[in-house]
Amino acid sequence: MSVASPPRPASVRNVSSKVVEDRPMRYPDTSSREVMTRRGWWLVLLNFLVPGSAQAVAGNRRLGKIGLGATLGLWIAVILGGLGLLLWRQGTVSIITGAWLPDWLGLLRAGPLTIIQIALLAYAVLWIVLTVDTLRLVRLVKTGTIARFGILLLAVVLLVTGTGSAVYASQIAGTTRDTLGAIFGASGPSVPPSDGYYNILLLGADSGEGRDSMRFDSISVVSVNAETGATTITGIPRDMPNVPFSAGPMQDKYPNGHTGFANATCGWGSGINQLRTEVEVCQDGNALYPDAKANGSEPGIEATKDAAEGILGIEIPYYVFVDMHGFASLVDALGGVDINVVERLPKGGPPEGVDPNDVDSWAIGWIEPGQQHMDGDTAQWYARSRYTTSDFDRMKRQRELQEAILAQFTPDVVLTRFSDVAAAGQDLIQTDLPQSLLPFLAELALKAKEQPVTTIELTPEGGIDEYDPDFAYIQQLVQQTLHPPTPTPTPEG
Numbered sequence: 001m002s003v004a005s006p007p008r009p010a011s012v013r014n015v016s017s018k019v020v021e022d023r024p025m026r027y028p029d030t031s032s033r034e035v036m037t038r039r040g041w042w043l044v045l046l047n048f049l050v051p052g053s054a055q056a057v058a059g060n061r062r063l064g065k066i067g068l069g070a071t072l073g074l075w076i077a078v079i080l081g082g083l084g085l086l087l088w089r090q091g092t093v094s095i096i097t098g099a100w101l102p103d104w105l106g107l108l109r110a111g112p113l114t115i116i117q118i119a120l121l122a123y124a125v126l127w128i129v130l131t132v133d134t135l136r137l138v139r140l141v142k143t144g145t146i147a148r149f150g151i152l153l154l155a156v157v158l159l160v161t162g163t164g165s166a167v168y169a170s171q172i173a174g175t176t177r178d179t180l181g182a183i184f185g186a187s188g189p190s191v192p193p194s195d196g197y198y199n200i201l202l203l204g205a206d207s208g209e210g211r212d213s214m215r216f217d218s219i220s221v222v223s224v225n226a227e228t229g230a231t232t233i234t235g236i237p238r239d240m241p242n243v244p245f246s247a248g249p250m251q252d253k254y255p256n257g258h259t260g261f262a263n264a265t266c267g268w269g270s271g272i273n274q275l276r277t278e279v280e281v282c283q284d285g286n287a288l289y290p291d292a293k294a295n296g297s298e299p300g301i302e303a304t305k306d307a308a309e310g311i312l313g314i315e316i317p318y319y320v321f322v323d324m325h326g327f328a329s330l331v332d333a334l335g336g337v338d339i340n341v342v343e344r345l346p347k348g349g350p351p352e353g354v355d356p357n358d359v360d361s362w363a364i365g366w367i368e369p370g371q372q373h374m375d376g377d378t379a380q381w382y383a384r385s386r387y388t389t390s391d392f393d394r395m396k397r398q399r400e401l402q403e404a405i406l407a408q409f410t411p412d413v414v415l416t417r418f419s420d421v422a423a424a425g426q427d428l429i430q431t432d433l434p435q436s437l438l439p440f441l442a443e444l445a446l447k448a449k450e451q452p453v454t455t456i457e458l459t460p461e462g463g464i465d466e467y468d469p470d471f472a473y474i475q476q477l478v479q480q481t482l483h484p485p486t487p488t489p490t491p492e493g
Contacts (some may be wrong), residue, residue: 006472025058037147040138044151047160049133051127054134067130071124089446093439097180113177120170124163131159184296184435193226194315198222198441200433201305201319202233204327204383204398215273217324217384218398221308221316223482229447232481233402234456235395237466238273244310246470248273249288250303251310258307272307276300283342296432311458313475314482321430324384328376330405330428337379337404341369346388347381356387380432392459392466403453456481 025042027037039058047054049464052067084092096112135155140148219236243258245251250258260270260278277300285299287293292302301319309316329331331337346363350356367382374382383398433441458464458474 007079031039031141031234033142033144036142037144037151040140040143040147040151041050041154043134043138046128047155048162051130051162052337054137054243055130059133059137063130063133067126074119084220090439090443093442095437097176097435100246108142113173113180115282117170117173117177120166120173124166124170127163127166128159131155133152137380156295157385180435181210182436183429183431184433184438190382190434191200191317195483196226197223197312197314198226198318199316201301201308201316202402203304204322204324205321215277216304217273218322218395218404219272219308220395220399222320224441224444224448226444228451229444230451230454231448232454232456233399234458234478236272236311236458237391237395239271239391239468240311240458240469241270242469243270243307244336245303245306246309246315248306248307250279252467272304272311275303279303296430311469311471311474312478314478318433319431320433323428323430324380327383327428328380331374331376331379333373334405334408336373336375337401338371338373339379339382339400340371341367341382342371345382345390347378347385349387353357359388392457392461395457395459399455399457406449406453454481 011400025039029041043054043058046057050068051071052064052069055061055064055067057064081092081096084095093379096116135152140149142151143151151424200222202218202220202222203216205216216238219238221234221236223232223234225231241258241260245254257273258270258272260274276298279288280298280300285303289297289299289302292299297319301321305316305319345367346359346365348362348364349365350358350362354362365381367378372378379401383394383401385397386394456462456477458469459466463477464470464474
């Protein structure tokens, strides 16, 4: 007497038992909670590891092909980008940032990063669709009572992890595009290195209220070797008088060195830090430097460039202005800086009519000696404090901070704090460095981080009389530092 077989589940009633056994992901035995639970875990994991694969093995193959194609394309792009950054960093950065485009197509430079941003956002949306469809394929009601909540929770966690990563990457692409456009949007043409160096005038001042009378508190020149990335920073005292100018409108006005104005509006001295006010307030700066604004600069900055060239005897085509008003934001965005403070320094400055020497009456706080991890506010006052120390001491502190900030620009810090760093950079930096030069400078920056920074201070400590400088000696010193003589090999024996 034969025994009747139990009825098969509806989902497999029209499918042979061999197919059910051979293809359990697509044709599962829905009557078995154990099978459905195990299948559910696998589908959720497959959806995370290779989005689109869950549909390929258990659902809509067309949707699976879309997911797998997008995933494969993303993986190929990431792998090629990673290999490019390792093997051809300059070219890869140029392609991603659009720096390879000619200057007359500068408006299109945001295109590659915009495409990357849109593609990543679209992939995040596709991932959400694939995850929802994967949960449909799992059939949670057929899984174990406890397992169904675990499968759902795992799917949500993996979805947040995956799409969150894609969204964050798209945010980085968008922020990079916006930051590059804000800082380098009006940059001038690129020029080749001069005598093997890219020389950049680095200026620091507070651009808050009263900017019309703003004078540069910090003036230095950064010289980067175009081959090795070796960096030399030359500090110029802000009160250095009678400075010569390189060929140009200011040399025509002051062929024997800068004598300056002598009135309350334009300053009483001939120091280099008087130039900005003199040129932009008391002279027709736009007539002196008619192309300055079109090239992302200002007449006062161009006059200061010409003075720095005259002092150092080198060509300085570019500048970077660091707004001390927003300096604290950058330091905070980087997570602070480590500085060894050698003497007690007051924060703040004396109000009008208060004796600067009566420090205790006006100081709003103190920076104590010792190793400190400084936040932005403390670092700002460390760079600006000047009432209990000399300008030369302040120059040294500013150079310390420059090096400490450079040391903080590590890949992990920049990646985890990218949005904050980029936002601070937009408020902090003004420059005429062309965007087309960025890939090359990025390559040099990585080389520079592996080497110590050489400093030249044009101060009495460096053998320079600030108030009666020997400019010929200064130029000789700079040349010897940037181009040290090659040792002559001695004959053996």
